[in-house]
Amino acid sequence: VDQTYIMVKPDGVQRGLVGEIISRFEKKGFKLTGLKLFHCSKELAEEHYKDLNQKSFFPKLIDYITSGPVVSMAWEGVGVVASARKLIGATDPLQAEPGTIRGDFAVQTGRNIIHGSDSPENGKREIALWFKEGELC
Numbered sequence: 346v347d348q349t350y351i352m353v354k355p356d357g358v359q360r361g362l363v364g365e366i367i368s369r370f371e372k373k374g375f376k377l378t379g380l381k382l383f384h385c386s387k388e389l390a391e392e393h394y395k396d397l398n399q400k401s402f403f404p405k406l407i408d409y410i411t412s413g414p415v416v417s418m419a420w421e422g423v424g425v426v427a428s429a430r431k432l433i434g435a436t437d438p439l440q441a442e443p444g445t446i447r448g449d450f451a452v453q454t455g456r457n458i459i460h461g462s463d464s465p466e467n468g469k470r471e472i473a474l475w476f477k478e479g480e481l482c
């Protein structure tokens with residue numbers, strides 16, 4: 346079964362969108378296997394987004410992700426990685442379709458409220474990075 350790592354970013358938590366986001370994944374039919382709220386370190390954010398560390402926006406991205414608590418989630422289900430990306434919508438919320446999470450709730454790429462793993466391999470890598478084994482069901 347596939348697994349994906351979903352994170353509600355600090356702006357999504359501050360704006361009270363955690364329940365709405367969890368609800369969309371639950372209603373779709375995926376299984377929640379891990380959930381926690383915490384303020385992540387700069388080191389963890391940098392490791393999570395290491396593939397982007399040469400980009401000009403990288404320092405701003407790290408400041409954004411560490412600007413407040415995030416909600417970390419692990420979700421399981423057949424096809425969950427690609428399906429979660431569809432539920433989330435395009436990186437630029439102005440390009441994201443209405444009905445998607447970013448399309449419905451965001452306007453700026455730099456404040457796009459949610460992360461989802463982009464491949465099954467990264468899903469496994471990110472869940473191992475953000476959770477300890479005893480924290481997953």
Ligand code: ATP
Nearest residue numbers: 397402406435436454455456457459460461462463
């Ligand atoms: P995520 O990995 O957070 O799910 P994504 O896979 O849609 O988003 P990536 O290309 O992996 O997009 O970029 C990671 C994050 O970096 C984006 O979600 C966004 O917050 C930020 N980002 C990407 N491109 C830009 C940009 N041009 N300017 C500012 N921030 C950006």
Ligand code: MG
Nearest residue numbers: 460461462463
């Ligand atoms: Mg990405």
